[in-house]
Amino acid sequence: MRILLAEDDPDLSRQLKASLLDAGYVVDHAPDGEEAHYLGANEPYDAVILDLGLPKMDGVSVLERWRREGRAMPVLILTARGAWSEKVSGFDAGADDYLTKPFHTEELLARLRALLRRTAGHAAAVLTSGALRLDPRAARASVDGEPLRLTSLEYRLLHYLMMHQARVISRTELTEHLYDQDFDRDSNTVEVFIGRLRKKIGPDRIETLRGLGYRLTPLEGERA
Ligand code: CA
Numbered sequence: 473m474r475i476l477l478a479e480d481d482p483d484l485s486r487q488l489k490a491s492l493l494d495a496g497y498v499v500d501h502a503p504d505g506e507e508a509h510y511l512g513a514n515e516p517y518d519a520v521i522l523d524l525g526l527p528k529m530d531g532v533s534v535l536e537r538w539r540r541e542g543r544a545m546p547v548l549i550l551t552a553r554g555a556w557s558e559k560v561s562g563f564d565a566g567a568d569d570y571l572t573k574p575f576h577t578e579e580l581l582a583r584l585r586a587l588l589r590r591t592a593g594h595a596a597a598v599l600t601s602g603a604l605r606l607d608p609r610a611a612r613a614s615v616d617g618e619p620l621r622l623t624s625l626e627y628r629l630l631h632y633l634m635m636h637q638a639r640v641i642s643r644t645e646l647t648e649h650l651y652d653q654d655f656d657r658d659s660n661t662v663e664v665f666i667g668r669l670r671k672k673i674g675p676d677r678i679e680t681l682r683g684l685g686y687r688l689t690p691l692e693g694e695r696a
Pocket of ligand 1: 481
């Protein structure tokens, strides 16, 4: 899951980015509103954390522009304490959730997980597919109750596949959601990671649909 963090406070940005990476997300950081707008308009983020008080372009204007341009990714806004009218303008501009500063990182991570799973149409906190289980709260996955030892990239890959298990996901889409903007992306490497993941979760659990992409193999009764 790839997250855009738009925040101008350097200390807070550093700390949040580290926590998000620890939690298994890929993170791009924008220190001002113009860069935030540019990245959000051009890169496919699974969610955005948007500080409203940003230099160059304020957060509400950034959000309004995205929504006008048809960008629909979920956005969690960060507002200053006591500024209730900021929350109202934020929601009116198209925000999905908010947090008031100062906040606990744990709460931000919990709200982000909820936002991501609602957006993907999941009600439960733990994702399951047959014997596969993935818990984003602990960034852990298991098969038949046996914990899987996954690298961070394998975890991100499995998380994305399980989050979107009803559909076929192209290599390009996977590449865009597994790496940050600075990574030299080569969609062929996705195939390598799919191969490694298959060795760990079972060879039949991921289908390759030639020319289209991958999906978690539907279970009995799930096939359309
Ligand atoms: Ca700020």
